[in-house]
Amino acid sequence: MIDLLFAGVALVLLLAAGYWVRGRGGHRPTGTWAMAALLVSFACAFGSYVSVVENAVENVVPDGGRLLSNSFTLAAATAVLAFMLQLDLEPDEARRSIRRRVLFLGISVTGMTVLFTASRLNDDSPQLYALYVLIYITYLGVTAKDFGRQTWKQAGHSRRRSQRVGLRVTAVGCVFALLYAAYKVFGLVSIGLELNLLPHGVRCSTPISPVRCVFSVTAPALAVLLITLGLTLPAVVWPFSQFLRRRWETRSFAALALLWKDITDTIPEVVLASEGSQQADDSDFLLHRRVIEINDGVFALRPHRSARVQESAERTVAARGLTGTPEGDAIVEAAILRAAVHTKRTGPEPMTGAPSMTGLPSTHGTRPGTETVPPPPRTPSRPGDLRAETEWLLLVARAYTQNETPTRAPTPTPEPLTPSGTDPRT
Template identity: 80%
Template sequence: MIDLLFSGVAVVLLLAAGYWVRGRGGHRPTGTWAVAALLVSFALAFGSYVSYVESAVESVVPHVGRLLSNSFTLAAATAVLAFMLQLNLEPDEARRSIRLRVLFLGISVAGMTVLFAAGQLNDQSPQLYALYVLIYITYLGVTAKDFCKQTWRQSHHSRRRSQRVGLRVTAVGCLFALLYAAYKVFGLVSIGLELNLLPHGVRCSTPVSPVRCVFSVTAPALAVLLITLGLTLPAVVWPFSQFLRRRWEARSFAALAPLWKDIADAAPEVVLASAEFHEEQHGDDSDFFLHRRVIEINDGGLALHPHRSPRVRENAERAVAARGLTGTPDGDAIVEAAILRAAVNAKKAGSAPQAEAAPPAPGTASRAGDLRAETEWLLLVAHAYAQGEDAHPVTDEPAPSPSGTDPQA
């Protein structure tokens, strides 16, 4: 089961690395190669834990699997820190800091290699192994702490929701890495003082058995998975979110067409330019076409403002109150649709402007400049407009009955 876990994690990490390094329209985001190095390093670290891989390399050099996995883990820690440095610092400053970290990595791995070789020659000396662990856990712990602090701080400044969530998931992964580091420190104290609190040579049968495997196996596995998920999430979510955005924009553009057409017919001067919208040809410009349509509808509303009838508004408000929709977005949209319909008809008929125009719909000022908020509001109005959801006439004058008598008689 443990081999399956480690093999699966390694495969997932390599696939994630491949996703990061592949070209996406000729553009690779900042830190692409650092993240790829992180994922590949973690994949190699977990791959070295697989029993048949470990047996193969240790048949050449006994116990070298630990050195390989620890070295790959430190390389991953350096890569993940390099990623954050590229995001948070100017390019020149980031390169200097990364070069310094890579130098420290080389010194640390060289020191671990020397201590590992000396331990092999001195019958696995506990003291030499303690120094080896000291170098390893110091580098790993300091890097995990710095990365956790930076990701959590950066998560408060990211504008995209997927980035905020991803960075916070990454910070949680760093906490599991620090838990693993604390376990290693505990083991270091045990070795240095020859307390034998952590028996050597005991393999984990499951991620939680024996109990120490929670700290030595499960904690680092969760750390790697969460860090990988957190760093990859924005890259995976972004194209999907863009697809959903473009689809919403195209559908909203089409849904606003009936309202826009009537307003444009009554006030043709508000139409900016003649252009046809075809989603297949202009899928990438859906935001432009939707933005233009929203502007034209709003400009048409301003052009129709002198014809906004207070009496139609009062009638529509009574109808809305009878349906229990007063003060709701749907109720406000029904009232606005009734006013616009009456204004369109009055403008087309050449009626005189109202002595006192009906006021704008609630929330008009707060929605100004917010394309999504304005679009969602106009979609409600367009739906009410198309459905004729006001229960009263749309003009100020009552329509005569066919016989010329009062329709209320």
């Protein structure tokens, strides 16, 4: 089971590294190669724990799997720092800092190799092994602390939600790395003082058995997985979120078609001039343009917005219990727009009291410019960005398409006359 865990983690890390290295539209984000080095180093570190690999290495160098795994772990820690430096510093300064870190890595791995060899030549001297662990855990612990602190701090400044979540997940992974470092320090004290608090030669059969395996196996495995997930999450979520955004824009563009067509057929001057065919497939551009044209048309129809139609629509909305809701406001606005479009197309109808030529009640009962109502004001839930305006217009377009309220406001029905033509009340 433990071999499956290590092999699975190594495979996931290699796949993540391949995703980072693969070019996405000819563009690679800053720190791509540092991230790939981080993931490959962690993959090699965990791969060295697999029994087949570990046995093959130890057949050549007894206990050499530990040195190999620890060296790859320090290489991954260096890659973490390189990734962080490339994001925070100017390119020239970042390159200088990365070169110094790589130099420190070489010195640390060389020192660990010398101490490991000397320990083997001196009957596994606990003091030499303690110095070996000291170099390893110092490098690893300092890196985990700095990286965890910075990722948590940067999470509060990130605008994209996936970045905030990813950086916080990475910071949690650094906490597990520090837990592993604390376990190693405890073991270092035990070895240096020859307390034998941690038995040697005990292999982990599961990630939680014996108990020390929680710290020696589970904690670093969780640290690597969480760091990998946190750093890779924004890169994975970004294309998916862009796909969802484009799909929403395309569907919204189509849903606004009828409202847009009626308005632009009535007021063609609100249609913006074409800027070329290079943006014909840009869903954001097309939707933004359609929203602007609809809003311009709504503004141009202001002289034809009937207060009587508004009152009639509000009564209908109140009867359905939707007063004060976005849906109810949209139904009222749709009724007003439908009547305004009709009035703009047919021209002003006769004054109040005169029947229309169609025999239907008059839309306004007044000439354009009287008894009009302004467009609904922007509410706090509509900050004015494209999505908020589109969501509002989608509600209006849905009500406009369904024609949920009468286009015209009702007029009082005159009382019937008696056969003699006199009022029955006289």
